[in-house]
Amino acid sequence: MALTTDPPALIPQLITEDVEPPPLSLAQLTWRRFRRHRMAMLGVVILVLLILYSYGGALLVSETYANHNDLTIVLDAPTAAHPFGTDTTGRDILARTVYGGQISLLIGLTAVIVETLVGIFVGAIAGYYGGWVDSLLMRMTEAVLNIPQIFLLLVMAKFFGGKIPNLTIGGREFSGSVVVIILIIGMTSWPYLARIVRAEFLSIKEREFILAARATGTPTWEIIFKHILPNSIAPIVVSATLGVAGAITLEAYISFLGLGVRAPTATWGNMLEGAYQYIDQGAYWLWLFPGLLIVLIVLSINFLGDGLRDALDPRSRTV
Amino acid sequence: MTRYIIRRLLQAIPLLFLISIALFVLMQNVGDPLATMGGRTATRAADRERLTRQLGLDKPIYVQYLYWLIGNDWARIDLDGDGVAETQGTRRGALRGDFGTSLVNRGVPVTTVVWDRLPNTLLLMLTSELVIILGALVIGIYAALRQYSLLDNLVTALSFIGFSMPIFFIALAAIYIFSVYFKRWGLPSLPATGMFDPEYGKTPAQILVHMILPVASISIISLAAYSRYIRSTMLEVLGQDYIRTARSKGLPKREVIFIHALKNASLPIVTVVGLDIPLLLGGAIVTERIFAWPGMGRLFLDHLERGDTPVVMGIMMLIAFAVVIFQLITDITYAWLDPRIRYH
Numbered sequence: 001m002a003l004t005t006d007p008p009a010l011i012p013q014l015i016t017e018d019v020e021p022p023p024l025s026l027a028q029l030t031w032r033r034f035r036r037h038r039m040a041m042l043g044v045v046i047l048v049l050l051i052l053y054s055y056g057g058a059l060l061v062s063e064t065y066a067n068h069n070d071l072t073i074v075l076d077a078p079t080a081a082h083p084f085g086t087d088t089t090g091r092d093i094l095a096r097t098v099y100g101g102q103i104s105l106l107i108g109l110t111a112v113i114v115e116t117l118v119g120i121f122v123g124a125i126a127g128y129y130g131g132w133v134d135s136l137l138m139r140m141t142e143a144v145l146n147i148p149q150i151f152l153l154l155v156m157a158k159f160f161g162g163k164i165p166n167l168t169i170g171g172r173e174f175s176g177s178v179v180v181i182i183l184i185i186g187m188t189s190w191p192y193l194a195r196i197v198r199a200e201f202l203s204i205k206e207r208e209f210i211l212a213a214r215a216t217g218t219p220t221w222e223i224i225f226k227h228i229l230p231n232s233i234a235p236i237v238v239s240a241t242l243g244v245a246g247a248i249t250l251e252a253y254i255s256f257l258g259l260g261v262r263a264p265t266a267t268w269g270n271m272l273e274g275a276y277q278y279i280d281q282g283a284y285w286l287w288l289f290p291g292l293l294i295v296l297i298v299l300s301i302n303f304l305g306d307g308l309r310d311a312l313d314p315r316s317r318t319v
Numbered sequence: 320m321t322r323y324i325i326r327r328l329l330q331a332i333p334l335l336f337l338i339s340i341a342l343f344v345l346m347q348n349v350g351d352p353l354a355t356m357g358g359r360t361a362t363r364a365a366d367r368e369r370l371t372r373q374l375g376l377d378k379p380i381y382v383q384y385l386y387w388l389i390g391n392d393w394a395r396i397d398l399d400g401d402g403v404a405e406t407q408g409t410r411r412g413a414l415r416g417d418f419g420t421s422l423v424n425r426g427v428p429v430t431t432v433v434w435d436r437l438p439n440t441l442l443l444m445l446t447s448e449l450v451i452i453l454g455a456l457v458i459g460i461y462a463a464l465r466q467y468s469l470l471d472n473l474v475t476a477l478s479f480i481g482f483s484m485p486i487f488f489i490a491l492a493a494i495y496i497f498s499v500y501f502k503r504w505g506l507p508s509l510p511a512t513g514m515f516d517p518e519y520g521k522t523p524a525q526i527l528v529h530m531i532l533p534v535a536s537i538s539i540i541s542l543a544a545y546s547r548y549i550r551s552t553m554l555e556v557l558g559q560d561y562i563r564t565a566r567s568k569g570l571p572k573r574e575v576i577f578i579h580a581l582k583n584a585s586l587p588i589v590t591v592v593g594l595d596i597p598l599l600l601g602g603a604i605v606t607e608r609i610f611a612w613p614g615m616g617r618l619f620l621d622h623l624e625r626g627d628t629p630v631v632m633g634i635m636m637l638i639a640f641a642v643v644i645f646q647l648i649t650d651i652t653y654a655w656l657d658p659r660i661r662y663h
Contacts, residue, residue: 039479143337146639148597150604154623155342155631158349249485253605256487257620272487276609279494279511282503291488299483306479 026312033311040307046300050293054101063172066095067264075283085285088278093271097290100266103174104248104297107182107267111247114186116240119193124224126194127201138198141191149188150253156184157259175265181254185247193239200232234312241308245301252294268294320654324647331643338639339413342632343384352376352422352626373398374422387419387632388412413636419629423622429633433615439514440607440614444599446530447537452592454542459549460576463557474546481543490536490609497532512611533610537603541595548591552584559583586657593649597641 024032034040070090078085084093126137144152157180164176204210205228213223248268254260255269262270268290275287353370371377375386375396386394391408398406411417418429462471494511501508509532510516515525556562557580565575604616611617615634622630654660 139334139337143334143341146334146338146642147342147635148638151619151635151638154604154620155345155349155635158623158626159345245483252485253487256485256605257608272491276487276491276494279491279499282495282499284495287488287491291485291491295480295484295488298485299480302479302483 030308030311034307037307037310039303040311043300043303043307046296047304050101050297050300051105054098054105057098058102061092061095061098063099065092066099066266067091075278075281075286077283078285084289085283087271087286088274093285093289096266096271097268097293100268100271100290101293101297103178103261103265103267104251104269104294107178107185107251107261108244108248108297108301110182111185111189111251112240112243114183115189115193115243115247116236118186119190119239120197120229120236122190123194123197124201124229127198128205128220128224128228130202134198137194141194144188145191149250152188153184153250153254154257154259156188157181157254160184161259173264175262177260177262178265181251181260185250189243189246189250193236193243196235196239197232200235201228204228204231238305238309238312241301241305245298245305248294248301249298268297320651324651327647327650328643335636335639335643339388339632339636340384342635343387343628344380346626346628346631347380347383349623349626352628386410386412387629389414390417413632418633418636421622421627421630423625423627423630429629432618432630433633433637436613436615436618439612440603440616442526443530443533443606443612443614444537444596444603447534447541448592448596448599450534450538451541451545454538455545455549456581458542458546460553460581462546462550463553464576466554471550474543474550478543478547481540484540486536486540486605487609489539490533490606493532493536494609514613529610529612533603533606533612536610537606545588545591549584549588552587553580556580556584582656586653589652589656590649593645593652597638597645 068091070086073082073086073090075088076082076086076090082092082094084097087093087096122137122141126134126141160180160183161177164179166176167174167179201224210223210227213227218227251260251267252269252272255267256272258273260270260273261267271290272287275283278286352374353367353376368377375383375391378386386408390410390412392411394408395404396406396408397404410419413419416430418433421427421429421432424432458470458474462468462474465471497509498511499508510529511532514529515521516529519525562575562580565579566572570579603612603614604620606612607614607616608620619631619634622634
């Protein structure tokens with residue numbers, strides 16, 4: 001009995017051991033390498049904690065409380081009631097860092113979407129078509145790169161400042177300056193990405209599979225977006241990830257200089273505005289907590305981006 | 320080489336034109352320059368109208384740009400508002416080195432306003448750059464020679480933190496510790512604001528003491544990243560065959576490291592430094608704001624706030640020009656350091 005049933009069970013086993021497992025997809029490969037990158041995983045953990053802090057924290061404190069001025073408790077040092085102290089108009093800094101984090105994260109992500117869309121578009125068109133289109137677009141790119149970004153941002157912040165009214169989304173009022181900041185950061189950050197995408201397009205468009213696609217009459221937009229773009233996704237992903245950190249820092253800089261997001265909306269950047277004027281009084285809590293949160297989020301995103309860069313590197317295909 | 324330089328300079332001309340036009344258009348909308356002019360506010364409508372006309376702000380934007388670019392001494396302008404253009408223009412235009420006069424400091428030429436502040440910014444930024452390069456060379460070479468040692472790992476960790484740290488955070492922390500708290504503890508504290516103490520006057524010693532905190536803040540941010548960069552290029556070069564050859568033929572270690580290795584490792588560093596220097600001209604906006612340093616960054620902020628187009632344009636064009644020039648200098652230095660590189 002045993003002899004007759006065992007062999008059929010053995011045969012499929014032998015075959016499955018001989019057959020190679022299906023090749024891993026790019027995402028699987030990347031994940032395998034990424035999770036071994038200790039700093040990158042640390043970055044992910046910190047990032048998740050910060051997201052929980054700003055979106056989970058919103059369940060515990062209300063936005064009205066975060067924007068509530070109480071002139072009897074102006075510039076109070078951290079106490080049990082206000083663990084991060086209070087600011088110049090008596091608002092609770094802990095509550096403001098919770099809501100400020102939401103806006104800072106929102107600005108970081110959406111500015112990068114704008115940046116990535118413009119960067120891919122300009123880079124793809126310039127790289128694919130070449131010739132005078134390329135020259136024109138690259139001169140534009142150089143022009144933007146030729147002015148330090150912070151100067152351009154300040155001029156543009158002044159230019160668009162106050163032109164967009166406050167928005168009410170989902171019962172919450174947002175300062176119109178949030179939209180301005182997102183747009184201007186996106187519109188001044190794209191040149192680096194455009195150059196990366198252009199370089200990728202220049203090399204990929206000469207490959208044989210593109211020639212094949214063209215020979216079979218594939219429409220141009222399909223060649224650009226379905227054949228070349230997916231093959232140049234790795235550097236775009238890395239650049240976009242690091243771009244989030246860059247956008248959060250830039251928002252902090254312009255808000256710090258007083259041209260960024262306006263009250264009542266809090267961001268980690270605009271909470272620092274004017275903090276240096278109170279430093280002589282020893283009011284460290286004004287800048288320490290929002291500043292530390294900015295450092296933490298930028299650091300964690302940079303770790304994450306660095307891990308992604310290593311994981312996506314085609315030269316290290318070994319798993 | 321000369322032909323290459325000339326071609327690069329020619330290519331820069333349309334670029335600078337493009338930048339100036341874009342900025343000029345942006346600047347038209349940033350604020351009301353008449354609102355805060357020289358402390359005197361023109362309240363009466365007639366005064367406003369007269370001022371607008373005298374400053375040429377009533378002209379269409381392309382005329383204003385043209386006057387800014389090539390001046391108006393070839394044209395007659397209408398100053399008294401009677402509709403007859405009878406006064407000879409006096410502006411010579413940016414192309415002939417006349418960037419107009421500041422609207423905020425009435426009548427002071429932009430060049431004077433900017434030149435007043437430029438040395439202060441250069442002093443702060445060049446000192447910082449020197450500290451950064453020297454410090455990064457020492458740390459970077461040391462870390463490369465002792466790969467994976469304690470210091471090497473420390474530099475790696477710090478470079479990430481330094482890279483992620485916004486300058487205001489480190490600047491505020493530095494002021495808090497070395498200026499505010501040292502004073503409270505009765506220790507010799509460092510001054511946090513300004514360039515000199517009015518009590519002692521503008522002496523070199525005063526300026527030096529006031530420079531410590533801003534220079535330290537700027538340097539710490541970039542030092543870590545630069546040393547990391549030098550470390551990796553040094554490591555790459557030290558693994559090359561010609562270094563082994565140099566070692567095996569018995570050259571002193573110092574000569575191998577500083578002449579054979581460093582010269583080749585410095586190529587990528589030259590690029591980074593060359594591209595960073597012009598950005599330093601304006602990169603100090605935040606630092607100058609925090610430390611109340613009277614440099615170009617603060618000048619830019621103050622005049623942007625009040626919509627002073629001529630001064631803002633002057634600063635921006637100076638920086639854009641510096642970027643072009645330094646890119647060229649970087650390329651030339653590159654060719655000089657690496658004879659394999661030829662420009663055609």
